[in-house]
Amino acid sequence: MTPVFAHGNLRLYLLKLLEEHPRNGYEIIQALSERFGGTYSPSAGTVYPRLAKLADDGLIVKNSDGHKNVYEITDAGRDELERRSDELDAIEDEVSDSVRRLADEVRTGVTDAMRSLRAELAAAAREAKTRAQDEPVATPREPDARTESRVAVYEIENAVSEFRRELRSDLRKAVAAGKVVDDELVTMARAELARVRELLRPR
Template sequence: MTPPVFAHGSLRLYLLALLDEQPRHGYELIQALSERFGGTYSPSAGTIYPRLSKLEEEGLVTKSTDGRKTVYEITDAGRSELEARRHELDAIEDEVTDSVRRLADGVRAEVNDAMRSLRAELASAAREAKRAASTTSASAAAAGGTGSTPGAESNRAVHEADMVLNEFRQQLRTDLRTHAHRGVVGPESITLLKARLAQVRADVLATLSEG
């Protein structure tokens, strides 16, 4: 589970900072938080609205109705508290940047594990093919035939597959590092990556079984 982005009391401060930029309704605040932290943090309505109500009770924000939406706006008292704690916002940004970097490292680790597992499966299949080829060659020699060498073909295929996997890993690692610096690597990337790699592995193993 991803650790919470905000320490106790920090979310209310960040909500004030967002409202200081412009008045927003609750959903806009949720979207702004998700975008600001590259998808690593997307709070629920049950997290945001109670804090907005508390800020309203303390006189730090006001709310008004715009059609079917409730719009929140920071008050002078809210701006005063925000200015008094401005230094805390910088610390929050640094912590979230570190969180995004750790997430990107986790994605890279998942890729490396998946690549190692797939290479191991291919190598195991190559060894089986080599043993089968040895048996076939021995039988062919006993019968006076020349026999074929499917083991050599399997070894070449495994070598080529290894090159493809290494190239993929290097390219994806570069992409992840680039996007991590921009703060746009989120948990959904890990979920998608694991699902696609698992499917690729299953498809490759299916072809090996057919052989």
């Protein structure tokens, strides 16, 4: 993923978060992650040195609240935000574009996975049919049909189970990487699965 913040921009955005209200370090990291829909979650090693520099520059102050340090913007920090308001607007726009791109990537991945599942189901059905045709006919037609169906069901269930494991792993990796999994994606996934089920309905 392309870095969300260019040089110096994270520092400016930290000031923006503290302008809203004082926060401790953990709350700042959570606010950043939530603000960007999970597509960006900075490490403590990224945030705390910048907070320390902001404090050294007099733009924020650090106050002790029990076992936590709470950071609060100063008047000088507010003046900095006022002077650089255009830069802050540009950062917000860039992050919104990044969130949309990542959401599109996840949707494309799910669509490709659904297409792969349909292909696997069709291939399993063809393989089961070929296998049944190659076997010697030793029983009446009706038992052969039932056997063929049982083989097909077995193959399909295996394909679905394997797909489910892989999709679950892919989704977890996507979320861990900061990609967006939203209601639109869930709706699309359900629609694709419903289309797969149509392949199994009697014609």
